[in-house]
Amino acid sequence: MTRKKTANVGEVKTGSTARRELVENELYEHATRLFAERGFAGTSLQDIADALGITRPALYYYVKSKDELLAKLVTEVTNGPLDELSELVARDELDPVQKLRGIVEVIVGRRATQPARFRLLIRSEAELPAELTAAYDDSRRAVLKTIAGVIEDGVRAGRFRPVDPRVAALGVLGMCNWVAWWFHPGGRDTAEDVIEQLADMAVGALQRPDHHVLDGEGPAAALKMLRQDLDYLERILDR
DSSP: OHHHHHHHHHHHHHHHHHHHHHHHHHHHHHHHHHHHHHOSTTOOHHHHHHHHTSOHHHHTTTOSOHHHHHHHHHHHHHHHHHHHHHHHHTOTTSOHHHHHHHHHHHHHHHHHHSHHHHHHHHHTGGGSOHHHHHHHHHHHHHHHHHHHHHHHHHHHTTSBOSOOHHHHHHHHHHHHHTHHHHOOTTSSSOHHHHHHHHHHHHHHHHBOTTOOOOOSSSHHHHHHHHHHHHHHHHHHHHO
């Protein structure tokens, strides 16, 4: 009898946890939509409770304040991609071209599948508490540094054209982030189509046309690479 009772208690706990997760996911989706539409200051907990179809006292079971709710959403938007990118660039078996492609796939994938959450962050940026603003700024700089580092590695390895890594990283990141504003699920292109095309564009904009690499080390090898760059520029001017 004792074993049966323990199993039933476990089932109740599992069911309770699953239901809480479902309600929380729905809560975050409604909150994201309302914050994005009305802004943080223009949305009340009562608005969120009404959208969820529960009373305000019942809402307090899942979240205590708007600040707590916004903090979770901001953390997901900022730290989620950074964690994935850090794991990606740490993979030694990938070259800079593969890493850049992977970076674009991660960021565009998130912007295409969760556009409202990113729009929420941008729209509510001025209303974020000081600690959230600091965390967001740190995460944003870390993402930019990660992308620039991969591009710099690609330039040094001769896989990418000689560019300013930071400027190129800003261009790549801007292209990826803008997806949240123009991509609409159910349209002509799928999220997978957009991810693949933008990854191709990012790599194509930076990769050397002939994929040549530095042949040796020292000034002689560097001069040879410069001559190759000049030849490439002359071919473009002759077109």
